[in-house]
Amino acid sequence: MSEADEQPAATATGREIWIEKYRPQTLDDIHGQSEIVERLQSYIAQDDVPHLLFSGPAGVGKTTAATAIAREIYGEDNWRGNFLELNASDQRGIDVVRDRIKGFARSSFGGDFRIVFLDESDSLTDDAQAALRRTMEQFSDNTRFILSCNYSSKIIDPIQSRCAVFRFSPLSDEAVGGMVREIASAESIEVTDAGVDALVYAADGDMRRAINSLQAAATTGA
Numbered sequence: 001m002s003e004a005d006e007q008p009a010a011t012a013t014g015r016e017i018w019i020e021k022y023r024p025q026t027l028d029d030i031h032g033q034s035e036i037v038e039r040l041q042s043y044i045a046q047d048d049v050p051h052l053l054f055s056g057p058a059g060v061g062k063t064t065a066a067t068a069i070a071r072e073i074y075g076e077d078n079w080r081g082n083f084l085e086l087n088a089s090d091q092r093g094i095d096v097v098r099d100r101i102k103g104f105a106r107s108s109f110g111g112d113f114r115i116v117f118l119d120e121s122d123s124l125t126d127d128a129q130a131a132l133r134r135t136m137e138q139f140s141d142n143t144r145f146i147l148s149c150n151y152s153s154k155i156i157d158p159i160q161s162r163c164a165v166f167r168f169s170p171l172s173d174e175a176v177g178g179m180v181r182e183i184a185s186a187e188s189i190e191v192t193d194a195g196v197d198a199l200v201y202a203a204d205g206d207m208r209r210a211i212n213s214l215q216a217a218a219t220t221g222a
């Protein structure tokens, strides 16, 4: 699902979307996924970030981790200019994706590398992945790729072997419940333990779903 499809109906009321308002800005703010967060932080601390492959179900922090990495490397003012987000399922095909990567990777800038974040990379056919692999090789000097997918088994081996692979898990009930309580408190909403439990149960490890349900309940006063 592209980020554009994820906006819940609350926009109609002119209210800010909580999944964006409360999207963690730093790796430290990510709930759960602690082993992944620690390894990513150590890459940044050592100034040695490899290509990354993030796999796992929806709403568990893959896109969030990618943008947090960019924020930490480039800072709040500069990260957007050094971070290209593309969707691999772009209907116009891999050639358009490749051309945009080329244009981005070639344009001059001050740092060591820029980041290309390629969402839904498991939607690429094997042929398109082979083309992507060549593009990755071509621009490895000044570009780091972060590929996101639901199923790493759909990514061809030559790409997997060029990436550090991170398998994101569905979030624990504690992680989801903790975030729901934090947001409820920040928004001055009273939630009962049973209410939190019900949201956590329905979310089934998907933080996006939990936050959207909380916002929907708060909007309708349910």
Ligand SMILES: Nc1ncnc2c1ncn2[C@@H]1O[C@H](COP(=O)(O)OP(=O)(O)OP(=O)(O)O)[C@@H](O)[C@H]1O
Pocket (backbone or CB within 6 Å): 001, 018, 019, 020, 022, 023, 024, 029, 030, 031, 032, 033, 056, 057, 058, 059, 060, 061, 062, 063, 064, 065, 171, 179, 207, 208, 211
């Ligand atoms: N681990 C987490 N800690 C805190 N908030 C999270 C976490 N994971 C997801 N969220 C919340 O859910 C929203 C969606 O998360 P994100 O975009 O990272 O999902 P994703 O794993 O990339 O899912 P998809 O496979 O659908 O792209 C975020 O904006 C954030 O509000």
Ligand SMILES: [Mg+2]
Pocket (backbone or CB within 6 Å): 062, 063, 064, 119, 148
């Ligand atoms: Mg995502």
